[in-house]
Amino acid sequence: MSAPATLQQRLAARDWAGFGAELDRHGCAILPGLLTAAECRDLAALYPQEGHFRSHIHMARHGFGQGEYRYFSYPLPDLVAELRAGLYLHLAAVANGWNARMAIGTRYPGTLEAFLQQCHAAGQTRPTPLLLQYGPGDFNCLHQDLYGDLAFPLQVAFLLSEPGRDFTGGEFVLTEQRPRMQSRAEVVPLRQGDAVAFAVHHRPVRGSRGDYRVNMRHGVSTLRSGRRHTLGIIFHDAT
Numbered sequence: 001m002s003a004p005a006t007l008q009q010r011l012a013a014r015d016w017a018g019f020g021a022e023l024d025r026h027g028c029a030i031l032p033g034l035l036t037a038a039e040c041r042d043l044a045a046l047y048p049q050e051g052h053f054r055s056h057i058h059m060a061r062h063g064f065g066q067g068e069y070r071y072f073s074y075p076l077p078d079l080v081a082e083l084r085a086g087l088y089l090h091l092a093a094v095a096n097g098w099n100a101r102m103a104i105g106t107r108y109p110g111t112l113e114a115f116l117q118q119c120h121a122a123g124q125t126r127p128t129p130l131l132l133q134y135g136p137g138d139f140n141c142l143h144q145d146l147y148g149d150l151a152f153p154l155q156v157a158f159l160l161s162e163p164g165r166d167f168t169g170g171e172f173v174l175t176e177q178r179p180r181m182q183s184r185a186e187v188v189p190l191r192q193g194d195a196v197a198f199a200v201h202h203r204p205v206r207g208s209r210g211d212y213r214v215n216m217r218h219g220v221s222t223l224r225s226g227r228r229h230t231l232g233i234i235f236h237d238a239t
């Protein structure tokens with residue numbers, strides 16, 4: 001058997017133009033099977049190892065939902081750091097295209113390292129990648145992961161558990177609030193190892209009179225049974 005592809009090879013093999021077009025059309029796009037089942041298991045197994053994390057949030061205490069999550073501390077585990085830097089390379093062009101269409105002046109540098117230097121200079125120094133854990137009855141309220149003035153407009157979530165086998169319910173949900181119109185919901189069907197990229201806050205939508213801006217939120221519907229883990233990759237650091 002040939003050696004499994006490295007993460008760099010797996011990322012390089014993707015159709016990034018098609019992915020960018022999907023993000024432009026829908027505000028979200030799936031990267032199927034980016035992580036192996038073993039990588040998903042290994043990442044989820046980090047959850048109880050407190051040494052990897054800077055903080056532990058119980059969502060119910062903050063009115064965020066029910067369930068818990070932990071923000072990684074620096075240095076990030078190798079796989080998390082590689083995913084964050086590797087995905088950024090491909091998402092920066094989409095982010096810059098969105099800002100141009102929304103008449104927002106900010107442009108993002110070509111590498112995560114350069115973007116994080118900007119965050120750190122602005123006082124946003126705390127790492128934001130996180131692991132989430134849900135049990136029966138848990139859910140994640142619709143929200144936006146903004147942690148300061150600097151915000152990269154896209155983020156990525158990886159489903160680490162297998163629907164149907166490890167848990168039921170617990171669907172990833174996006175809503176889109178359109179100006180002077182009612183909101184639209186989208187359920188994103190994910191399998192273990194899939195990633196979904198989506199808008200953190202705003203995205204441009206093409207209308208008959210040019211682009212307009214919609215307000216996006218994401219969350220997770222109630223888990224009916226089992227246990228669900230997710231890896232969240234947010235590119236901006238937090239104050």
Ligand SMILES: O=C(O)CCC(=O)C(=O)O
Nearest residue numbers: 132157172220230232233
């Ligand atoms: O558990 C999920 O699928 C949602 C995770 C989330 O809110 C995030 O990655 O920012």
Ligand SMILES: [Fe+2]
Nearest residue numbers: 143145218232
């Ligand atoms: Fe989130």
